Amino acid sequence: MPTPLGKGASFHEMWADLLPIGRSAATGGYRRYAWTGADADCRAWFQAQAESRGLAYELDRNGNQWAWLGDPAGDNAVVTGSHLDSVPDGGAFDGPLGVVSSFAALDELRARRAAPTRPIAIVNFGDEEGARFGLACVGSRLTAGQLTAAQAHALRDADGVTLAQAMEDAGHDPSAIGPDPERLARIGAFVELHVEQGRALAALDSGSAAGINHPIGVASAIWPHGRWRFDFHGEANHAGTTRIEDRRDPMLTYAAAVLAAREKAARSGALATFGKVSVEPNGVNAIASLVRGWLDSRAADEQTLATVVAEIERAAVERGAREGVDVRVTRESFTPVVEFEHGLRDKLAALLGTDSAPVPVLPTGAGHDAGILSASVPTAMLFVRNPTGVSHSPAETAVEDDCLAGVTALADVLEGLACP
Incomplete structure (x- = not known):
């Protein structure tokens, strides 16, 4: 359904557009490393998705990308998103599922004619996997002040190229990197959707005599x-x-x-x-x-x-x-251990479950940008079922119905938080 700001591509179209970027013909896995050509192509894809929807596009000092519905300078924003980079020969879903689902959820809100009273943003955090420079969540760590500019400038890849050199070669000014407290102060909640990296949800289904279906879960904590x-x-x-x-x-x-x-x-x-x-x-x-x-x-x-x-x-x-x-x-x-903010976690569980069919709430051993930001802003996570539990591998997968259930769940969450 067209909207005044323009209708973006469907989930399937976005997924198909993103799928070939950085994929190895030899292994079928992804090599989307920070500040490389594949990373630049992913960033161009993100910007195109933002602009096709009439969203305000922004690249912050640390190289993270933002797409805003509403005032980027407004307060109490609801932010969603994830990352687009990969581990060496990683799977298609780890990170990109959260970004694609965020744009699709925003499309769903518009189709519902929801009227947000808070700004909504979609973010692509840079270098989440740390595959090139050896440190995970560089973009979010810099933003949250958990990585200093000096420490970031000292990072080197296997060829001796510094992070600063790589950023400069990609057209980004590395002299500006560092904490971004003003941006964080404007965020009222961050919700990250991610493919489950394990098979806890699938195990719940197989262990249920009643045949209960659990395509979506809510995170309780991240292991240290x-x-x-x-x-x-x-x-x-x-x-x-x-x-x-x-x-x-x-x-x-x-x-x-x-x-x-x-x-x-x-x-x-x-x-x-x-x-x-x-x-x-x-x-x-x-x-x-x-x-x-x-x-x-x-x-x-x-x-x-x-x-x-x-x-x-x-x-x-x-x-x-x-x-x-x-x-x-x-x-x-x-x-350290991350206990997601209980009020936000419980709000998500209430939005997505009922007394007779509560949404599973489960911990994870995988690190995420949401865990880094949790020290600065209220954060929460949604997991989409992974039938095999395989991740960081070309065999990583999620079925289409579960992915679309994730889009609906994220749209429900965004509506519940930003459109009271």
Whole structure:
């Protein structure tokens, strides 16, 4: 239905337009890294969606994109959105589902002829995944003052390119990055829709004797999580001539740390993963001199997380001492537990559920921009069911009916918050 501000593309059209951007023909996964050509194409897509709807488009000092219905300088705004970047060979839904659904939900509000009394904005936060510079949620961390400009300028990718250089090469002025308290002060609520990264909703359905359907959930909390870099320093040598007893092989110590991470996490009900590794000199016939492994660990509470990481480090150090390998550990990022604002969380649950069919409220181990902003503004999250639970993979998926249910749910939430 046309509106005075113009009707945007349907969910299906938007999804089809976005789908090819940054997709690898070899793997089917996505490589939408911050401040690259694929990122620029995603940003152009976002701007086009905003302008096709007559929304006020804005690029903030930290490279985050905003599309406003109502006064961008107004107070008590209701903001939704997510991110468009990806992990290496990630799936199509992680991030983009939230952005596409936000535009589609706004279209739904217009079709309902809803009359917002608060400004509504859609945001695309930059570099949420941290795939290029190693730190997640850079755009939202800068905005919330959880990452200083100096720290951001020091970030480098694997080729030694700094974040500032990459931003400048992409046409954005890096000298302006930093906290944005005035913008945050104008936000009354931020609601992020995201594909569930796990299969808790699907498990609820399979465990229900009544055949209850749960395409949508509300987040209760985000587990505390962090990233640690383990440096294993050994001695380079010839793989074909060096006796086993003479070797100082850091690869063995690294392997022991990987196994320790699995053991310690499983014993504590936590998660610990070495998912990235670099080796020097990285020769087939050479014993490594240095192995770097990056640990991602998460747990239901901060004490458990601290204990698990400490036990992994201790196991690595003890194994290294036996093998003549020096182990050094650096914490590169940490996000404490996030309890989403209870009033907003309960409001969403009331809007989307009934006494006889309440909407599931569940925690997640995945970090999000909503978690970063939660220290500054009331935030909440909606999850769309993931039938397999697979995420950060080309196999990540959600069925069409569930995606459209997510659009309807987000429209209900926006209407309930901005159109009382």
